[in-house]
Amino acid sequence: xxxxxxxxxxxxxxxxxxxLARKAIHGALCLAVVMLSLAVLYxxxxxPFLFAVxxxxxxxxxxMLFLFVLMLIGVESAxxxxxxIRGQRAAGFVxxxxxxxxxxxxxxxxxxxxxxxxxxxPNVEGLAALLFGPYVxxxxxxxxxxxxxxxxxxxxxxxxxxxxxxxxxxLSQQRMRDYAESGKxxxxxxxxxxxxxxNAVDTPALLPDxxxxxxxxxxxxxxxxxxxxxxxxxxxxVQQQLEGGDSDD
Amino acid sequence: MTEYLTLxxxxxxxxxxxxxxxxxxxxxxxxxxxxxxxxxxxxxxxSRQHGNLDGxxxxxxxxxxxxxxxVVGLAIIVSIYRTRRTTSVDEASLLRx
Amino acid sequence: xxxxxxxxxxxxxxxxxxLLVWGxxxxxxxxxxxxxxxxxxxxxxxxxxxxxxxxPADDRTFSKTLFTWIxxxxxxxDMAYTFDQLAALFVLLITGVGTLIHxxxxxxxxxxxxxxxxxxxxxxxxxxxxxxxxxxDYLVLFLGWEGVGLASYLLIGFWQHKDSAAQAATKAxxxxxxxxxxxxLAIMTAFAQFGTTVISDVNASVSSASTGIATTLGLLLLLxxxxxxxxVPLQAWLLDAMEGPTPVSALIHAATMVTAGVYLIVxxxxxxxxxxxxxxxxxxxxxxxxxxxxxxxxxxxxxKKALAGSTMSQIGYMMLAAGxxxxxxxxxxxxxxxxxxxxxNLFLGAGSVMHGMxxxxxxxxxxxxxxxxxxxxxTFALGYLAIIGVPPFxxxxxxxxxIETALAQSWWAGLGALIGAGVTAFYMTRxxxxxxxxxxxxxxxxxxxxxxxxxxxxxxxxxxxxxFGGALAIGGWITxxxxxxxxxxxxxxxxAPAWVISLVVLAVVALGVLLGxxxxxxRAIPGETPxxxxxxxxxxxxxxxxxGNAINDAVAVRPTRHLVRTLVYVxxxxxxxxxxxVADRLGDSADALRKQQNGxxxxxxxxxxxGALVVLAALLAVTLx
Numbered sequence: 001x002x003x004x005x006x007x008x009x010x011x012x013x014x015x016x017x018x019x020l021a022r023k024a025i026h027g028a029l030c031l032a033v034v035m036l037s038l039a040v041l042y043x044x045x046x047x048p049f050l051f052a053v054x055x056x057x058x059x060x061x062x063x064m065l066f067l068f069v070l071m072l073i074g075v076e077s078a079x080x081x082x083x084x085i086r087g088q089r090a091a092g093f094v095x096x097x098x099x100x101x102x103x104x105x106x107x108x109x110x111x112x113x114x115x116x117x118x119x120x121x122p123n124v125e126g127l128a129a130l131l132f133g134p135y136v137x138x139x140x141x142x143x144x145x146x147x148x149x150x151x152x153x154x155x156x157x158x159x160x161x162x163x164x165x166x167x168x169x170x171l172s173q174q175r176m177r178d179y180a181e182s183g184k185x186x187x188x189x190x191x192x193x194x195x196x197x198x199n200a201v202d203t204p205a206l207l208p209d210x211x212x213x214x215x216x217x218x219x220x221x222x223x224x225x226x227x228x229x230x231x232x233x234x235x236x237x238v239q240q241q242l243e244g245g246d247s248d249d
Numbered sequence: 250m251t252e253y254l255t256l257x258x259x260x261x262x263x264x265x266x267x268x269x270x271x272x273x274x275x276x277x278x279x280x281x282x283x284x285x286x287x288x289x290x291x292x293x294x295x296s297r298q299h300g301n302l303d304g305x306x307x308x309x310x311x312x313x314x315x316x317x318x319x320v321v322g323l324a325i326i327v328s329i330y331r332t333r334r335t336t337s338v339d340e341a342s343l344l345r346x
Numbered sequence: 347x348x349x350x351x352x353x354x355x356x357x358x359x360x361x362x363x364x365l366l367v368w369g370x371x372x373x374x375x376x377x378x379x380x381x382x383x384x385x386x387x388x389x390x391x392x393x394x395x396x397x398x399x400x401x402p403a404d405d406r407t408f409s410k411t412l413f414t415w416i417x418x419x420x421x422x423x424d425m426a427y428t429f430d431q432l433a434a435l436f437v438l439l440i441t442g443v444g445t446l447i448h449x450x451x452x453x454x455x456x457x458x459x460x461x462x463x464x465x466x467x468x469x470x471x472x473x474x475x476x477x478x479x480x481x482x483d484y485l486v487l488f489l490g491w492e493g494v495g496l497a498s499y500l501l502i503g504f505w506q507h508k509d510s511a512a513q514a515a516t517k518a519x520x521x522x523x524x525x526x527x528x529x530x531l532a533i534m535t536a537f538a539q540f541g542t543t544v545i546s547d548v549n550a551s552v553s554s555a556s557t558g559i560a561t562t563l564g565l566l567l568l569l570x571x572x573x574x575x576x577x578v579p580l581q582a583w584l585l586d587a588m589e590g591p592t593p594v595s596a597l598i599h600a601a602t603m604v605t606a607g608v609y610l611i612v613x614x615x616x617x618x619x620x621x622x623x624x625x626x627x628x629x630x631x632x633x634x635x636x637x638x639x640x641x642x643x644x645x646x647x648x649x650k651k652a653l654a655g656s657t658m659s660q661i662g663y664m665m666l667a668a669g670x671x672x673x674x675x676x677x678x679x680x681x682x683x684x685x686x687x688x689x690x691n692l693f694l695g696a697g698s699v700m701h702g703m704x705x706x707x708x709x710x711x712x713x714x715x716x717x718x719x720x721x722x723x724x725t726f727a728l729g730y731l732a733i734i735g736v737p738p739f740x741x742x743x744x745x746x747x748x749i750e751t752a753l754a755q756s757w758w759a760g761l762g763a764l765i766g767a768g769v770t771a772f773y774m775t776r777x778x779x780x781x782x783x784x785x786x787x788x789x790x791x792x793x794x795x796x797x798x799x800x801x802x803x804x805x806x807x808x809x810x811x812x813x814f815g816g817a818l819a820i821g822g823w824i825t826x827x828x829x830x831x832x833x834x835x836x837x838x839x840x841x842a843p844a845w846v847i848s849l850v851v852l853a854v855v856a857l858g859v860l861l862g863x864x865x866x867x868x869r870a871i872p873g874e875t876p877x878x879x880x881x882x883x884x885x886x887x888x889x890x891x892x893x894g895n896a897i898n899d900a901v902a903v904r905p906t907r908h909l910v911r912t913l914v915y916v917x918x919x920x921x922x923x924x925x926x927x928v929a930d931r932l933g934d935s936a937d938a939l940r941k942q943q944n945g946x947x948x949x950x951x952x953x954x955x956x957g958a959l960v961v962l963a964a965l966l967a968v969t970l971x
Contacts, residue, residue, distance in 0.1 A: 008256050015260050015283060019267035024276050031279050034260070038286055045253070045297045047305050050289075050312075057312055062282065062319050069323045070275055073330050084272075084339055085946050092269035092952055099959045100262035106966050107254045107291070115250055116300030126302045127309070135306055142313045149317035156324035159331075268951050342945030 003044040007037040028066050035059045046117065049124050190216040202228045253294040260287035274326050274336045278319070285315045347393035348408045351429045354390050354437060355476045358383045362469030365462055373462050377455070380465030381448040384472055388441035395434045406431050406830060409482055416485070420541060427480040428546075432831045435679060436479040436609060439686045443601045444472050446804040450694055451593040453800035454701065464504060468597070471497035475602050479609060484533045484543040487610070491529060491574065494603045495522045501598060502590040514586035521583040521898075525573015529610075532566035535559070549616025563617045564624025568631065571607030575661050577635045582894040584658055585642070588650040592697030595650060600657050600689035605682050608664040612675045615832055619671060628669030633762040636662025638892055640769035644776065645888030647875050648707045649696045652777050653689070656733065659766060660685050666759060667748045674751045675832035676825040681744035684732065684815045688741055691729035691808035698722045698801055699781060702794035709780040710873055713787040718794040721802045723782050725809035730778050732812040734771040734855055740815030747819070750847055754838035768854040775862025780871055787873045 010033065017030035035058045043051035083089045118126075131139050166174070175186040190213050193203040202221055204212040217227055260283060267280030289308040296304025330336055361383030365376050372379070398406050411426040429437075448468060455461045474493025481487035503515030537543050539559055540551040552560050571577065576584035576599075587599050598604070611618060611628060618625050639659030646652040660681070667678035700707060702719055716723045732741035745767065753760030788794070796802065818824045825835060840847065878886050887893065942949075 004252060004256075008252070011256065012259060012263070015263040018276075018279060018283060019263055019270065024273055027276050027279060031283060034283060035286060038290060041253070041290065042293055045293050047293050047296070047308075050293060050305055050308055053309065053312060054289075057316055058282075058286070062316055065319055065323055066275065066279060069327060072327065073275065073336055083270075085944070085949060088946075088948060088952060089270065092266065092955075095952065095956050095959055096262055096266040096269065099265065099955060099962065100259065102959065102962045102966060103258040103262060104255050106962060107258050108251050109969070111250045111254065111298065115298055117297060118300060118302070121302075123302075123305075127305060130302055130306045131309075135310075138310060142310060142317075145314065145317050149320045152321045153324040156321070156328050265955055269948055269955065272948075338947050341947070344943075345945030346940040346943045 003040055007040060011037045024070050025067075028063065028070060031066075032059055032063050035063065047123065049127055185215070192216045192218075200228065202226050204229070250294060250298055254291060257287045257291040257294065260284075260290070272337050272339055274329075274338050275323075277338060278322055278326070282315065282319065285311060347390060348397050348429055349410065350390065351394050351408075351410070351427055351480065352412055354387050354394075354441070354480065355427075355473050357386050357390070358469040358476070359473035362466045362473060365466035365469070368462075373459075376462030377448075377452050377465045380462075380469050381445065381452065383469050384441060384445040384448045387472060387476070388438075388445050391434075391437040391441045394429055395438060398429065398431070398434055403826075404830060411482075421537065423483055423485045423543060425486060426482040427486075428482040429480065430831055431827050432609075432612065432679065433479050435683060435828075437476060439683055440472060440475050440479070440602050443686055443690050443808070444468075444597060446807055447593050447597045447601075447690065447694070450596075450697070450801050450804040451591075453798050454593055454697055455591065460504070464501075464591070467497055467500045467504070468593075471501065471598060471603070475606070478606055482544060482546070484536060484545055484548065487545070487613075488526075488529060488533060491570075491606065492526065494598075494606065495519060495526070495574075498522070498587070498598055498603055501594040502587045504590055504594065508589065510586075511589040514583070514589040518583040518587050521580050522573045525570045525580055528566045528569025528573070532563055532570065535563055535566065545613060549614060552617050552620050555620070557621055557623075560617055560620035561623045563614075564621045565627060567610055567614055567617065568624065568628055571610050571665070572631060573607075574610075575604045575607030575665070576658050577607065577631050577661065577665060578638055579897075581635065581638070581658055582891065582898050585646075585651045585654045585891060588648070588654050592650065592693060592700065595654070596690045596693035596697070599654065600693050601686040604657060604661055605664070605686070608661065608668055608678055608682055611665070611668045612679060612832060615672070615675055618669070619833065625669050625671055629666055629756070629759050630669075632662045632664070632666030632669055633759050634662070635659070636666065636766040637762060637769070638662075640766050640773065641884070641888050642891050643773040644769065645885045647709050647780075649699065649709050649712075649777065649781065650693070650707055652709070652773065653692055653696060656692075656770070656774065657685075657689055659770060660689065660733070663745060663748055663763065663766070666752060666763060670751050670755050670759075672833035673755070673835050673838050674748065676828045676835070677744060677747040677751060679828060679832075680818060680824050681748060683818065684740035684744045684812070687808055687811035687815045688729040688732035688739075691725060691805065691812050692733065694801070694805050694808065695722050695726035695729060698797040698805065699726075699794075701797050701801070703788070703792055706789070706792070708875075709777070710871070710875055711787055711789050711792070712781045713784045713871065714782070715794050716782040719796050721796055722805065725802075725805040726782070727778070728809040729812050730774055732815070734774050734859065735767060735851065736855070737852075738816060740812050740818075743816035743819045746848055746851060749851055750840065750844060751838060753847060754840050757841070764851060764854055767851055768858040771855040771858030772862045775859045776866045779863060779866035783867050784871060787871065 014030040014033040014037070018027045018034070021027040021030060035054065039051050039054040039059070042048075042054055178184045179186040190205050192201050193199070193205045193216070202217065204214060204227070205216040207213055212229065214222075221227055264280045264282075264284035264287060267283065268277050271277050271280065289311050292304040292308040292311070294304075296302060296308075326336065329341075333340060361379055365372060365380060368376070394408075398408070407428060407430040409426060409428045411424045413425050414422070415425045416423040427433075448465065451461075451464065451468070455464050458464065471494060474490050474497055476490070477493060478487055478490030481490060499515045499519045502518055503512045505511045533543055536548045539555060540548055542548065542551075548563075552563065573580045584599060584604070588595055590599075618628065636659045639655045639657070639662055641655075643652050643655030643659065646655060664678045664681050664685070667674035667681060699712065699715060699719065699722060702715070702722075703712065728739070732739040735742045735745045737743075749760060749763045749767065752763045829835070878889070881889075890896070942953075
């Protein structure tokens, strides 16, 4: 019971966090919290197999899928909080509250008598007996479903190549053409700075005349304000060490 | 027992609210997953109440089906994003009066 | 031949329908077939009449049932005919005068492309009229009644391309319809009261019924008769009916169809004998109409319309006589026969004049035709002398008897008839003078010539009948002949000896003739019709046909139009609006509802959750309640 009373408020808060979070990534993390808590509750209720499956399948596979797709599709995309459909929020709130009250009231009525429990029956063997016994047909069908789902995902994500695959020569010509028209650099983008004491991803590379090259640093670091331009003190530090520390290496 | 069921319905309701409120397709999908999980909790609680494992078998099947559903659903969302460059559910509103 | 009297109807009917169906192929000889059919009917009729003559006086009613027409529970109607004395006279008149007019039409309609059709309609008319007079049953009579109405419509509107003709045909039909309602109601009343519509049975049963029933029957039959015979108040159609070709006017609107009303009243003498009120009504209608018709006839410049006014007036005489009871029935029929002769004669003569004057009907453009068309003039003059009642011509004998009988029964009816005789003399003299005497007022390019033999021979025949038709009264033959049908005549009490009355009548007639000659033969007649403000009020009223059309318009046409417009409006705004309103409201509600489909998935999700809420609430209500 302790598990329940600790986890239940956490789960409710996390669920609300999923619904109310502005950034989708935060919502996904809240959902992961909910799922993990659910796994513990399963364990508390005498379902160790489900506890494991919940972690592996739901938190491990399904949440990972969500996170991948979120990364692909747009981490920055945040929902504006303004509601576009008139009356949706108000009506939704009312309906959902009512629904919640009725659901809880209804479901709470269904419990009669005391908890029976499993009485020491081994969990995995019992589940296996049921799965390969009365529910074997459903089991087979769900396996077919899984295969179908995998195929469906491949079909849906497939992109037809509409033209011929561009050869290396064609790609190279395209690069030269772009450079001629827009001055876009035809080669590899320059790497970030390599310095005496360390390589730094957050420090731009230097041109021969000493000015920094902005294209060499990742745009996301710039966006996060983590571009470092203090390479000067690195040189100073090295010079000081060279001057002040003859006895050092 | 009642606590578990209450919690389950509360999570379900919060998931339903999320479906109604949010516009991002992936977030809606996640709210649906929340609802499925809530029902799983109810299944497991009932199975403990009655003392037989059928509820757990049902929860297991729900998990399998949810996995398949997430795969297909996310593939659809990705292909829609590729053509429309948006994940807002409100953009697909041409089937109207 | 009496056994085969049904051929009288069958031959013209088959001929008429056959000519219509045969089509253009028969155009070259259709008129000959039509005339032959009419002549064949005349031969059959003559044969039957001769057979009837050979029988003793009390055995002259021959009835034969051909087949059962209607058998529906207690309602039983046989297709049967009764060939008795009254029917015999009518059959001879219809087929005899009819055949003469058929012959005349061969010439008159020679240049018309639809001549075959004309003869077909004429034959159909003959068949229907014969059905009417031969019927044993009121319902069979009604069949013939409607048939002649149809034939009249087809023939008045024969020149379909003329709007005025088409409208006149419709007017005649509609006004006849009003009378037909009376006829139908009479038949229904007879059936309701007596359980039968056989004429002889009704006549026999009505004497034992209450006076109210007899009066009702009588007045309803009178209404029917007024429609068919163009009596006041249903007289407005007769002058317009002159739009039809002249043979039609002669046959239908002079000799035969318009007399069907008189026939009906005489045939139903049992009904009228039983009700004083009905008889008085008939007399009033008769007197009023004879004066109205005469008034109109004095003011018309159209020769055919003047003769139509004259027809209206003379039928008024017949109605008057028929309303006088058993004393007058025979004279009504006698006058009917003589009128058939001389009016047909006059109309065909007018047709002959029109034929020579390029189909112009305006008497203002006639004058001094006597020299150009001698045969026409002589035959017309004989008809003229007959109608005004100069002895020894036919009209004198019949009209005189009517005036006598009228004076014997009610002095005002007799006085009216007497005045009518004078006015008749006046307007007929006017007509004769304007057409044949005086100075030429012909338009340019008009060269009157005598009509061909095929037209003048029937004129001669009819003129002879007009002259010698009075022979029917010799020795009171006609009264004796009809007595078994119409009832015995009691001696009536005359205010003065018969010869005195006749002299008075002749004096009045002479007065009318002299006045007419002085105004129209001695003086020059203006070639243009004087304008309305230059003539007297009486003339103006006569020209407007005593405002008959205006009265009909105000009493019937305009209220009906208002009623119809109101009903249409109620139907449209009320009923239709209700029905379409339901549909419209449904549409509006559908429009409101479809706004729910806004295309947003989240709205649909909301409605789903609401639905789930409702189901949950219901479940809880059921389990907890």
